[in-house]
Amino acid sequence: MMKKSKVKSLGCALIFLIIVVALVVVSACSTETTLSEISVSGAKIEFEYNEDFSLGDAVVTATYSDGSKKNLDKDDYTVDSSAFNKTQSGTYSIKIEYNGKQTSYDVIVKELEIERITLNEVKTEFSWGEDFSVGNLVVTKFYADGTSSSCDSSEYTINSLSYNKNKAGTYSIIVGVKGSLVTTSYDVVVKQPLIDGIELSNAKTSFSWGEDFSVGDLVVKAVYQDGSKAVVENGYVVDSSLFNKNKSAQYQISVSYEGFTQSYSVVVLSPKVNGIRVVNLQESYRWGTNFINSKIEVYKTYQDGSERKASVSEYTIDSSAYNANQEGAYEIIVKLNGTEYQDSVSVSVNAPHVSKIKVSNHKTKYDWGEEFEFVGEVKAIYIDKSEVVLNDNEYTVLCEDYNKEQSGKYSVVVSYNENSTIKITYTITVKEPKIKSLNITSYKKEYTLYETFSPDDISGTVVREDGSEDSLTSSMITIDQGNYDDFVLGDYIMNVQLKDDPTVGTEIAISVKRAKKLRILMIGNSFSDDTSEYAPQILKNLGYEFEVGNMFIGGCSISAHYSNLLANNAKYDFRYYNGDKWDYNYGGVKQTLEYAIKFKDWDIITFQQASSDSGIPTSYGDLIWLVDSVQRRATNPNVKFFFNMTWAYQQNSTHSAFPKYNSNQITMYNAILSAIDKSVDMRVIPNGTAIQNARTTFVGDNLTRDGYHLSYDFGRYVAGLTLIGRLTCEDLSKVTFVPSNLSEEYRIVAVESATNALENPKQITNSKYTNIEGMKTQGLRALSYEEYGWTTTGGYWNSTTNDYNKCITVENSSSDSNTHKFVATKRFTKQELPVGSVIKIESGWQYRPEAWITDAKQASRPNNVTTTYVDVTEEWWGNYTLRAFNVTNGTVLDSNSASPQFETAKTKLTIYVPKSALETALENARELSYEEYGWTTTGGFWRSDVDAYNVCTTCEKNPSDPNAPKFVATKRFTKQELPVGSVIKIESGWQYRPEAWVTDAKQSSRPSNVSTTYVLITEEWWGNYTLRAFNVTNGTSLASSTNPQFETAKTKLTIYVPKK
Incomplete structure (x- = not known):
């Protein structure tokens, strides 16, 4: 019966459930969604007097019949503030209407603030004993808007608590306005009455023998003409000159004040x-x-x-x-x-006799090799069981078989000298010999970045005082890791010490190297999307194995991440770089944060704040709990945590949170720095600084796609470089990967911005690349006008005609109308226009880079080019051996015969070619000062192949030498004084011999004379030489008696050395 009842009940329940579901479906299909109500939140409800009405941060929400809600735009609803009066304090109702629905809320206009009050017709003098009164006091209020009004007595308060009518003096009276904190004060004076005598009371009148005189509680009162009395606090004189404390008798004491004297009697009692x-x-x-x-x-x-x-x-x-x-x-x-x-x-x-002795606090352990010496306390115990500590001369200590170099146990006998039969015996121990040195034979010398140091890998031996050795175990030692940091590449020294004896130890050297495999998880939002986008390509370019994940909820804050983790909310898109591309929703469903944390043994997990709160320190409160919760769930016990510092918004951003930072980019950047300094206790990825650095480049404040999310190419590239640079400690200049639509210039400035941020994470570093043209032409020089070989007027090349090798010009083909539309350069060889050159054409102009594989008629021609900059590469030259340029703006250049544009057209094409080593050296060099040459005073020269190899032959020292007047000579230079990269210049018509010494000794030969204008000093120029000097001449005697040219000759040689 029970089974049938259960089946029947289940059947009924099932039928009921089907009916309910059907009704819900029918209801859902038949119910039309309508607007139920509107509500307001976040509105400004308090206004200062005369402040204009505004909604503040109001949010108007529409609620529909299906329970859904929608935040309305300001253009969707109307606001009725007609009742509001900014110049009348009070409460006003504000009405809001949307699609026939209304709601309202109250606002308050505060009272007009009183700034100060003034007082008039004040009574300030009172007779002694007169009650306080305000007299004809007039109080005037002055308001913040400049108006004023008088107060009646019900509107102000008087504080006269300090006033004392029975005490002459000055008192401060405080006047305030009811309902306001504004007060003022004025002083009143109570005048002194006239004195008519004095009165004494409460004086001490009885004194013990030998007791010093005192007035006791004497009260002196002044009696005034009006019969009033007042206690005199001070100023009266007491005369006790007749008083004798050492003689029993009665004495008169007098008191004088203001010319009046009164006396009283005192008595000195008998001695006690x-x-x-x-x-x-x-x-x-x-x-x-x-x-x-x-x-x-x-x-x-x-x-x-x-x-x-x-x-x-x-x-x-x-x-x-x-x-x-x-x-x-x-x-x-x-x-x-x-x-x-x-x-x-x-x-x-006196003491009883001794019955026995005992030893306490005695030393029982001795180091190996230590001499025996009794250390302790010996006590005599008497028949009354009392104890007395004995002096050293009252007892004797013996340890006859003690051997300091034999570890083991020994007996010590202590006897009482007065009775040698009273003695006690105890045992001491000689310990094992101490360890005197450590010998570490094996340990792990290299760790990878983020790998925690382990002392368990250390093995070796210990050497004892007696020469014996034992195996070293990790339990025997402590390790001072010094400044070891597994987050920082480098070499570290650690101190290994004995636990039992820290004076015994040694050092080990540890290196932290780069790990070539990284697993990185970012817990963030759309800003971590921006940061991680190019991380896989950069890691791959640097040769890493990697896995990268990103837990994404748009705009997710630290507190929201923490709540989601505790509640195990499946709200995240799990971005995972799977092999060679991003899977932006790994698993195809929303995931929990715990799922991602346990998905891999992550080496690194990063955190970040929502951009809107990134500069608000109080918003970081849950970070410590979030990190702790993540660490407890992480499957890698050595996982490392980093904080991704996000960036300030673009200056023209319309983000709703920008006003928190006064809508100022630098204010927001500084707020982010400050908040992280105060609230984040982990290593920081300085992306906020890197983006700010990039804004000082030629890119400017154009790194976002919407005012706050980074641009898909350059902005994300900078963030990715900063992320990987911080996590790997790699030199970012090694990164060759660049997003496909970015040129090499963008790679250079991105690397610069990220590198500067990693080196100076808390300050903006201005870029040296403030314009792209400067980058394009860095290390290049523009061809001179003559080097182009321009046509005189108009003309062009056509490599596909029979005149392939002739420039068709206005002069040689007057009937060709095209000659008037172009100007043309000469034909350039690859040597004249080498790889690394840059071609620039101005906006509105174009050129055809005419090309010849051989000096013959060609089958086709290159297309016209309007791209501003073109790099000359191996691909640009291809199989061509000659190139030329036809420049035009598409119009006839000599349409204005009075002012043809041929010369203007020639300025629209600029060709930059790589500077020679000589040109580069001269740009980065300085000229030696006169003193640095060490010139001879008049004439002279060096000869390295004679016995006097180290002496300069001069006119002064060798007046008979005919060659001395023909030269001036420098000192001898070392390679340090004249380094590689220096440049030597000689003027036309002059020459020099670059004298040379391999060692400071006579040489077998000399270098030849040089007349080449510029010579670049290279390693080959120095060769094996260690010293060089210069003999300068024009081939004639410089010693004319009327006009010697020695000083002139010294100006003909110029030496440039690299700037430091």
Whole structure:
């Protein structure tokens, strides 16, 4: 019966469920969605007096019959603020209407603020004893808008608490306006009454013998003419000159004030007992003997120094502390009955005899090789069980078989010198010999980036004092890792020390190398999409194996990530780079954060804040908990965490969060830096700085696609380089990958921006690439006008005609109308226009790069080119051996006969060719100063192949030598003084011999004279030489008596050396 009932119940339930589902479906299909209501949130509800009405950050939400909601644009709804009056404080209703639905909310206009108040007709003087009053006080209020009004007495408050009518003086009265914090104050004066006498009371009139005089609680009152009295606080004089504290008698004391004197009587009483003295007390007793007090005498002493013997009934003896069975000193106290006076005497009970000795705090362990020396405390124990510490001369210590070089146990005997039969024996130990050195034979010397150092890989031996060796174990040592950082490439020194003896140790060298496989997970939002987009290509270009993932929710904040992780919400698109491309929704469904964390043994996990909150420190509160939760779920125990610093918005961004930063890019950038400094405790990927650096390049503030998300090519490329540069510590200049639509110039500035950010992550570094033309032509020079070989007027080349090798010009083909549309260059060889050259054409102009494979008629011609810059590459030359350029703007250039444009057209094409090594050297060099040449004073020369190889032959030293007047000579230069890259210039009509020495000795030959204008100093120029010098001449004597040319000759040689 029960089974049938259950089946029947289940059947009924199933039928009911089908009916309910059908009704829901019918209801869903038949119900039309309508607007139910509108609501307002976030509106500004408080306004200052005279402040214009605004919605503030109001959000108007439409709620529909199906429960759905929609935030309305400001253009969708109307606002009725007609009731609002900015110049009238109060509450006003604001109405909002959308599609027939209305809602409203209240706003408040605050009271007009009072800035200050003023006082007039104030009463400021009062007689002594007169009550305070305001007189005819007038209070005036002044408002923030410049208006004012008078207060009646109900509108202001008076604070006169400090006023005292019975005390002459000045008092501050405070006036305030009710309902306002604005106050002011003024001073009033209570005047002094006239004095008519003085009155005394409460004086101290009785003094003990020897007690110093004092007035006690004396009160002096001034009696005024009006009969009033006032206590005189100070200023009166007390005369106690007749008072004698050491003589019992009555004395007169006088008090004077303001010319009035009054006196009173005091008395000094008889002297009192001030102590007792005890004599004839037995002070020493044998152990076990009772205290004896029958011989004690007690004397009372008085204040005046006299004494009187006290009877037995006048005092009490307290011997309760005395113990006849305990050696020691005891205090016996004698008290004078009925007084506080007492005297104490110390008595002693002598010690009983010793029954045994004991040793404590004694040293029981000795190092190997250590001499035996007793260290400890020996006590004698008496028959009364008392203990006394013995001096060193009261006992003897013996350890007869002790061997400091034999580890083991030894017996020590301590005996009492007064009775050698009283002794005690204890055991000591000589320890194993100490370790004196460590010998590490094997350890892991190389770690990869982010790999945690492990001491378990260390093995070796330890050497003991006795020369024996044992195996080294990790439990025996401690390792000071110093500045070891597995986040930073480099070499590190670690100190290995014995745990038991830190003075014994050695060093090991550890290197942190790059890991060639990385697993990276980013927990972020669309900004991590931007950052990670090109990370795989950059890693691949650098030779890494890698896996990259990105957990994406648009605009997701740190707090939202933390909430999602705790709740295990499946809200994320899991971006995963799978092989050779991004899978932007791995698994095809939304994933949880925990799924991604456990998806791989990630080496690195990055975090970041939502861009809107990136500069708000308080928004980072959940970061520590998020990191902790991720770490507990990570499958790699050595996973490392980084924080991705995002970027400030473009200056013209319309992002709703931009006003948080005053809609200022630099303000936002600095806020992000500050927030991360305050709130992030992990290593930072400085993408915000890298993007800011890139904005100083020729690209400018054009790195986003919508004002905040990075541009798909250059912006994302900069972020990817910064990410990988930070995580791998690689030199980004090695990266050759660049997105397909970016030129080499963009790669260079992207690498520069990222590298500068990694080197200076907290400051903007201005780029040296502020214009693309400067980059295009860096290291190049523009051809001179003559080098183009321009046609005189109009003309062009056509390599496909019979006149393939002749430029068709206005002069030689006057009937050809095309000659008037072009200007043409000469034909260039590959040597004249080498690979690395750049061709630039101005906007609105074009050229045909005419080409010849051989000097013959060609089958086809290249197309016209309008691209501003074209790089001359091997592909550009191809099989061609000659190239020429026909330049035009498509119009007749000499249509204006008075001002033809042929010469203008020639300025529209610019060809840049690589600078020679000589040109580059001269650009980066400085000219030697006169002093640096070390010239001879007049004439002279060097000869490296004679015995006087190291002496310059000069007119002064060798006046008979006919060659000396023909030259001027420099000093001898080292390679350090004249380095590779220097340039030597000689003027036309002059020459020099570059004298040379392999060693500082006589040479077998000399270099030839040189007249070439410029010579670049290379490694070949120096060769094996270590010294060079220069003899300069024009082949004639320079020593004309009327006009010697020595100084002129020195100007004909110029040496340029590289700038430091």
